[in-house]
Amino acid sequence: MRYRPDIDGLRTVAVVPVVLFHTGLAFPGGFVGVDVFFVISGFLITSLLLSELDEGKFSVAKFYERRARRLFPALFAMLAVTGAGATVFMTSFDLESFAKSSVATTVFAANIWFYSQQGYFTEAAELSPLLHTWSLGVEEQYYIFFPLILYGLMRWSSARVTLLLTALMSCASLAAAVYMLNVSAKAAFYLPQYRAWELLTGSLLAMGFWQKWSILQEMPARAAHLQGLAGLAAIVIPTLIYSAATPFPGLAALAPCLGAAALIASGGSGRTFSARFLSLPLMTFIGKLSYSLYLWHWPVVVYAFYRYGSLSTSTGILCLFISFVLAYLSYRFVETPVRSRKRFSERKVFLGSAAGMACFILAGLTLWKLDGLPSRMDPNLLAMSDSENFMHDRRDCHFMTAERAHAGDICVRGRDAETPGFVLVGDSHADAISPAIFGAAEDLGIAGYQFTDAGFAPLLGVRELGERDKGTMDAFVEFLDERPEINTVIIQNYWLHIVTGATYRHQGDVWLDAEYDGSLTDYNPKAVKRGLERLASRFPDRRFILLDDVPSGSDLHVREQLRHMKLDRTETLGLKSEINLEQRMIYEDLLKSLAEDVPNISYRPIYEDLCDDEVCHLFDGDVLLFRDGDHLSWKGALRLKPSAHELLSVLYPNSQSPRL
Template sequence: MKYRSDIDGLRALAVIPVLLYHVGVPGFGGGFVGVDIFFVISGYLICGMTDADIRNGTFSLGNFYKRRILRILPALFVMLLVTGVLAYIYFLPVELEDFAKSLASAVGSVANVYFAKTAGYFEAPAETKPLLHAWSLGVEEQFYLVVPVVMLVAYRFAPKRARLLLAIGAVMSFAAAIAMSTRNETFVFYLTPFRAWELALGALLAIGFIPAPPRGMWSNVCGLAGLTLLLGVILAGSSSAPLLLMTSLAGVGATMVIASSERGISPAGRLLSLRPLVFVGLMSYSLYLWHWPLIVFQRTDAVLKTGSSASTKLLLIVLSVGMAYLSWKLIELPFRSMARNTSRTKVFTAASGAMASAFVICGLVLLAGGAPFRFPERVLQISAYLAYDSSAAFRTGRCFLLTNHQQLDTETCMTRDPARPNYLLIGDSHAAHLWLGLASAMPGVNVMQASASLCRPAVQGGSHYDSPACRRMMDFVFNDFLANNRIDKILLAASWKDEDLPILATTLDLLKARGLRVTVLGPIVEYDSALPRLLVDEILRDDPAAARAMRRPGVHERDSAMSHLAADHGASYVSLYDAICPDGRCDEYVAANVPMQFDEGHLTSQGSIELGRRLAPFLAPKLVGARDAN
């Protein structure tokens, strides 16, 4: 397959938006689709070369994997080595253990599987995972392992139907992605069976199943339309848009751009062949490898402690490009030049040795428990809450639903007690984290619970957070349970946002019309990073204001607005913000070395019990007064 400079330019169009999107430059809301462009390019090049070699009788699986190893692993392993050193210096034991697992998965070409399995509602955010971007390498590497073998077998036993079989595989992959998108979009994002259709688009073009447009007007229109489609998705797209819509538009656009120059360079191809774009495209792999770890370590203040946000972003971009150039020049090019003169045995032996060494190091880190000897005891006690298991306190899977497949256990969570007042706590995880504290602080009250992740307590739908499990539960609670059971007080709690207030107002009006007593529990103080990590940073950096500086703005103002809204719609209101932040100073610890919250906003069990003690006089004053008198 002859060299095409426009494809290197298309690589630049893929990696630049990814970089700018991750750095946080405004105007690139759909920049993440650059990965989808890479998928189409990879499918086109790899399957095109494989198809040509099979037809010429020169294809060798050994040579194919040797070239892939020399192309991918050297730059990857250098990035992993540098990232591993930074992680050892900076990461806390819990974080280092997670990093070791992700490193082993990246070395083993299954990073996408690892991140798909570990993605969860209470998982650490993406900004703390320096190897998260390796998921896309896992997709491509798994594609490389399977498709050449499939093509070889297909051409040998069904040569006339080989292309059709590949097309059927692409259709099956896309259909599977559609089916899975309603059940688990995380799997659709990470896993190869639901991404293979994107690589197959490029492959089908390369082998001629998708016809290239004839030269002239049609190729010109095809290229410009594809380029316009890509720029539209990158600039006007959003991570909140349906995933398959974004990936489909990007995949089709990239295929159209490549197809437009199949029979001769098109205007779009000439534009992409400009030297600056080609230069960036040549080092796009290294730029993709280095940009994300640099961003993660900057956001965790391990490197690049700069002042303004704009200067930080600019410095990240410059440093990413600089590291990419060095990686391309000093690692990629020399190793790629070895492809002809180095035996497969040497390449496979060296790669196996490097992989085995990485696995051993990761194993040692896990056996050592994340190397806790690097930090003082107090830091270790606080940082242990980064691995906090909330399932028992939240009653996950029974009274707090994390997935659409879980069912509310009404016998455990919503059984009335005729001997005590019955309160029903409804909402999302910010309702679930209150249950333990309220139940402990008000033993004279039967506190029932109906909660689900990202589930606003609303009679009617409308929140963009709504999931099937949420709506199913809310319909049951408001239209069935409350219609047939006498409840003394309804408690509504959630991770309230400004856009939730109209929905809340409607809910309060409907519940008031039914004669139900409602108390709204306001928003809780939240942070931009996990509170235990911030508290540790205060100790390690001798910066007592680290947590305070990372409080999310607007919570106090929202709390005030919700107080007025509740009063206007006939409901009681209890301020969680005032309970945790008396006089504007927020309590970060429950007791010595015990954080109030275990992540950005959710209460530890000790924090829930303490907050419940503070809230009880407002929720059940007579019962609490009587208990205190005794």
């Protein structure tokens, strides 16, 4: 293949939005740059494979040797430096998590690992220095399977059949991605079968060039100019208008992928406006650094988050500068020398790759086995970081499923042998407050059911985009239908999360109402309002009590405070009260309006005592109130027992006198 400077420039168009997005400086949809990289990779790799297959020179060993020569040196350098930093700066639980991701990255499975652990737009992502290697995992899995598939197709069928089958694979992958986006958005984002169509888009374009399609060979100059400009716009516009709330990838990824394909297709002559722009020296220079820049920028950003807790504009600019310096050094002194076949033979590349992989796997497994070297931390603080130590002893009542509900496996808590008259329903926040609710119920001589599950919100006719319908809502409706003795439904949820789709550890989550009108504004608040109205209307003879919610933020997370302590940062052990007030303002008016508009809905705040005028405290004396940034510890929940007692006393005035 002849060198095409416009493709190096296209790499710049891909990597710069990603880096600026991660540093918080620009491009809210900059993550689409990764999709552009996929198209470029598919095009270049398939072009080389077709050339070798056409000349009868294809060799699996040589292909993997070239990939190892291209990918491993800079990757190993980044892993070594990032691992050293993690060992020095990270707490033991974060170091253990890093070690696991390091092993996954080394064995080409980073995307699968992060799929099993977390989403891309979450608070946890900011503490994962290797999260960005998920895209390398997708590419490496493509490199493992596609050459063999292409070789088999080319050997046993015609070029047309190969092209047709590749197109069918691409369409099937896209269709599966669109479907999976509504079932599991994480799977659609991370797993290779839902990303393959992006790489195959580049592969199909390479096949078109190889077969010398007239549409690519004889494109009129004006059409080529327009196509190039349209392709550039199809990439740039999504970087400006997409955000973490955009359902992605799926159909939303079509624009940047087709834009990249259009730029490659129109730029072959090098004479179009877009090709000349992409071929500018600065564009090609950054493009040549793009792989190293992509590798180094995210660990730099993560360690800045780790050190400061957030990124200011000045810190983001500093991260950008450091990333470019590391990228240049990596390109100049790591990538470039290893590409020299005189200095590094094929044998040296294979031996070096095998040795490097073995070292990083061994180091990762060792740190994993040693639990992240906890001896570096105070044992008392370390014990405090384990949330399991601060959960109540009735966790068996949580994690309600449709199957459990249908089987009648629903906990009754409070006074034994009493007929349950109420139900506490909601997500993990409801489970966390349950010691206070049911402790007060026991004192008053009453009992209730607990119907809670992780992330469950009793919003009738509402679903979370990208999450599979577990049938839990239908099971809850059936549960109420079958138990007329339940006269009160107490609802507790992470309201800030549902109303905004964003918290300190979430971003971009969307709840859609069955009557969704396509509006891109206020869809979450509308879904909450309609879902609760619909539920109250479905059971007009029941009373629904909406509780307020716990203050939340990383400053209420013990592990975050331990990170601060390890880095000798003096912090207030708690969340500023003004932040809690801002959080309440986001959801409280909605809950109050529901209580005013719907006769059988009431709103009752019970969490206000957790904060004074200055701080929502992490500790009350020596008692840890929060087990993490938005869940009460069981002792913290008991601090709210008087408020719960007052609530139930109003609901059940004929209950026996309290025994506090």
